[in-house]
Amino acid sequence: MSLLNISCKKATYLISKKEQGKISLFDRLTLWLHLGICSLCKRFEKQTGFIIKQAKHTHTEEKLSEEAKERISKVLDSSY
Numbered sequence: 862m863s864l865l866n867i868s869c870k871k872a873t874y875l876i877s878k879k880e881q882g883k884i885s886l887f888d889r890l891t892l893w894l895h896l897g898i899c900s901l902c903k904r905f906e907k908q909t910g911f912i913i914k915q916a917k918h919t920h921t922e923e924k925l926s927e928e929a930k931e932r933i934s935k936v937l938d939s940s941y
């Protein structure tokens with residue numbers, strides 16, 4: 862079982878790899894097991910996913926009007 866026991870450092874590394882879509886099935890499993898027992902890494906995963914989603918969002922919304930941008934930033938502010 863020690864093979865599936867990864868450190869938080871390894872877990873955060875795997876999370877960033879996962880966000881880039883470069884994670885193997887085995888790494889995904891070990892990460893999933895770690896997230897099941899570690900709330901710190903779970904929070905880190907949430908934040909990482911959120912930031913990446915927002916970054917993509919901002920990119921695709923580039924051509925929106927100022928009014929729409931303001932509306933989006935208001936939504937983002939309230940979700941913090």
Ligand SMILES: [Zn+2]
Nearest residue numbers: 869872899902
């Ligand atoms: Zn951890």
